[in-house]
Amino acid sequence: MxxxxxxxxxxxxxxxxxxxxxxxxxxxxxxxxxxxxxxxxxxxxxxxxxxxxxxxxxxxxxxxxxxxxxxxxxxxxxxxxxxxxxxRLRAGRVRVCAFPSANATLIPEAMARLLAEHPGVRVELLEAEPPDSVQRLLRGECDIALAFRYPGAPTEVPDGLDEIPLMEDLLTVLLPVGHPLGRRHAVRLADLDGERWIAGCPRCRANLLQVCAEEGFAPDIVFSTDDNLAVQSLVAAGVGIALMPALVLSFMCHRKVTGRAVEPHLRRQVSAYVLREHRRIPATGLVLDHLRRAAASRVGC
Missing domain, CATH: 1.10.10.10 (Winged helix-like DNA-binding domain superfamily/Winged helix DNA-binding domain)
Known part of the structure; x- marks a missing residue:
């Protein structure tokens, strides 16, 4: 040598x-x-x-x-x-793995600000639902993972990872325009007994079953998909209704779909995860900072 x-x-x-x-x-x-x-x-x-x-x-x-x-x-x-x-933050490459609704909302807002202030930083965007996103982080396939969890889910963070809470995302019900309950400002979950439902990813489906059980009924799930655009199309077509995070409302494409708050209020915790030693890498810390800022701008929306 x-x-x-x-x-x-x-x-x-x-x-x-x-x-x-x-x-x-x-x-x-x-x-x-x-x-x-x-x-x-x-x-x-x-x-x-x-x-x-x-x-x-x-x-x-x-x-x-x-x-x-x-x-x-x-x-x-x-x-x-x-x-x-x-x-010196003039260059760097950060791989971010996030779930679909974060990729469509938090990521674009954060990356627009990041690139305006630090054009030398490069971000590679991956997509996976939790817990797969966190597992990809543990395998070294990404540098930052965005994931969510529902109340009552295990909160233990895998060894070697740091959790950075970003925001609480309010859950809403998607209804086809013209649905009788669409005239209300908020919809009681118990009033949705008897509706046909469209379920999301496995973690979302499990949460739907749990919250409906707490209100005394079992949802009639007729369709399952983790594609947010497909869910909107199915709701618009009258196939069923869906419980969706508020993040999705900002990119709803169908005029025949409306979102309403649910009572009791339901939320999910959105967090970023990173290997503990990687938080000291300037470019990684910079991306985390902009994700926090993007999430803070959506609190209360």
Whole structure:
């Protein structure tokens, strides 16, 4: 394995033409230059220089190394610059894995502000429902995971992860326009007994079953999908109604669908998760900060 100091010194010796000239340029003593070149030759296994009068001449091995030295030093310099840029937030790559409604709401708002203030930061966006998003974080497939949990769900955070609470997301009921209960400002969950339901992801479906059971009925689930746009289309078509987070309301596409608050109020906790040691990485911390700001702007909406 080459020592980068030796390569740098070798390059200067070749450029300057002698050990003494290289020593003056680098601020070393000539014996120090000599020792470094001997160490480099031991690493290479063959001589790099031969004497030519008072100067030096490169051997065949020396010529070969000389051709590569500039490239090696250029790559090292580029790496140092990239690392410095990363530390100064001029560059960086952060992989974020979030659930669909966060990808459609929190992520765009956070990333717009982030890129306006720090255009050198690059974000790769992945999508997965919890707990898969957190598992991808644990496997090293992303740097930040956004996930949600419902009241009563386990709150234990896996070892090595930090949880950053972002917001509480109010749950609403999606009804087709013209539904009798759509005239109300808020709908009692118990009044939805007897309706056909469209369930979401497994975690959302489990929550729907639980909250309906607490109100004394079992929902008639006729369709299940974790595609928010598909849910809206199904509700618009009169297939059923759905319990959806308020985050979804901001990108509802169907004019034939309306959202109403549910009584008693139902919420889910939205959090970001990150490996504990990664919170010290500047670009990661920056993305987390902008996610917090985006979530705070939606509290009470």
């Amino acid at each position: 080459f020592d980068s100091r030796h390569i740098r010194t070798f390059h200067e010796v070749v450029r300057a033409g002698s050990y003494s000239a290289a020593a003056r340029e680098l601020g070393y003593t000539q014996p120090a230059i000599t020792q470094q070149m001997k160490a480099l030759e031991r690493t290479v296994g063959v001589p790099l220089f031969t004497r030519a009068g008072r100067g030096l001449r490169l051997t065949e091995a020396g010529e070969t190394l000389s051709r590569h030295a500039e490239l090696i030093l250029g790559s090292l310099s580029a790496a140092q610059q990239q690392l410095a840029a990363l530390a």
